[in-house]
Amino acid sequence: MLDFTSFSQSALYNSAQFFVIVFSELVLLFVLISMLVSWLQLKIPKARVQALLSGKSGYMLAAGLGAITPFCSCSTLPMMVGLLRAKAAFGPVMTFLFTSPLLNPFLIAMLWVIFGFKLLLIYSVAVLAVAIGSGVILQTLNFQRYVTLPQPANSCCGAAQDSMSPPPGWSFKGLAQHAIKETRSFLPHIALGVAVGAVIHGYVPASLLAGLASSNPWWLIPAAALSGILLYVRASTMLPLAATLVAKGVSLGTVMALTIGGAGASLPEMIILKRIFQWPLMLAFVLVVLGTAILTGCSIQLSLG
Template sequence: MLDLTNLNQNALYSSIQFFVIVFSELLLLFVLISMLVSWLQHKIPKARVKALLSGKSGYMLAAGLGAITPFCSCSTLPMMVGLLRANAAFGPVMTFLFTSPLLNPYLIAMLWVIFGLKLLLIYSVAVLGVAISSGLVLQALNFQRFVTLPAAANSCCGSSSADPATQARKSVSLKALFQQAIKETRSFLPHIALGVAVGAVIHGYVPASLLAGLSSTNPWWLIPAAALSGILLYVRASTMLPLAATLVAKGASLGSVMALTIGGAGASLPEMIILKRLFQWPLMIAFVVVVLGTAIITGFSIQLLLGQALV
């Protein structure tokens, strides 16, 4: 007979362990990334950032920046806030936000090793195409008006009228950068805690067998359903890919597994809770639609180009 008491205890232990590890990891990432962004802001003039991430070339640069930053979807937020405060164009910043959790060196290497070069190319082209196109559309529709930036922490360089040499000395102070990063992170703290708590409950109490239940009959609706299911999970792409290989070996379709991976990595429920600190509802809805579109388009592209028929 199934011992429900032990199962509940194991689920509780797993949830608590997940919360402690992920919450600590995210706090550390938020602080370190905020320090890096603050340092860059003091070293690179805002006008230079604005010039780099503006115009058509800015989208490619933003996509490249997202592709080389090994951030998860939650830890991209300090970088995004820093870019917006530096007056970077909104469209390229959104392209960075869409690209960073879905294309990074670790993920690219894992995709190549596990699934091969052809799938990696299809995946990369689809993700980049949708991310850049979405950034262009959101910029054209002026969705920047739906962003609410948190109050800026006091600059570690002091007032703008301070002596330039003094500013330069203070800008390299690790203590000042750390204090500024702590103030920045504190404004996100309740949203981070709530988001990770939701992820912890899902991790502990949603059985892994639900993922393995992807059907090998491969109906056409499976890819959209997998993409939508990913949003309800807290699955990082780098964590999901080894599991994806197992699911594919057991008969799940490549398209549905990749759609699930993109949905979970690009717009998980915990991430959206944190994003609500910055985005008003119209932009939140647009964000989810873009990630779902990326997951569905990539899933169908992989499915059709790699010769797995839909029924």
């Protein structure tokens, strides 16, 4: 007879542990990345940022910036807010948002070691093509009108002050205080997002996907992509598990679709992102990640089997 009490206690403990660790990690990352963005704003004028991330070359630069920043989907957001406040072009900023969690040095190294260069090449080309193409389309359709940045904070004198503008004559203490203030406005969304991820982490058994995937039906790649979005699965965490699933008979296309869905647009990230994006842009964002996951999964499946 199953001991549901023991399972419930174990699941509760796993969920609580997940929440504490991930919430603490994300808050720390938000503060550190906000400090980095503020420091860069002091060193690089807004006009320079705007010039670099505009035009056709801006998309390639944004993709390159995403590829060298080892951020997860949630911790990408402070950098994205900083770029938008620096008046960077919207399309390249979206390309950065799509690329950063899906194509970074850690992920590239793990893909190469675990699955080989051919899969890495297919994966990289598909992610870059969709990320750049989607950025161009979203800017052409003027989706930037659906962005709502955090409101400027009021100073003690009642005058509006841009909460992302770094204080003049920077110091470490000043940048830290400024970053903490910016992070505080995201705390409710971070807490809710991580709480959802913690419940899924603690109460949804990992064997559920493995059992479903063993038969490899035709609809499994789209289903895996959607399942990844509903979970909180980082690519660096998912790839070792993906190797195990492949060894058990799950197709490469399926595990890569699951990895891209979870890394590119996890449910916790979308809850935090709702602080910035209105529903039309949020829907477009999810559809792009889903499309990337399905396209890449199918390409890998057809090429490598």
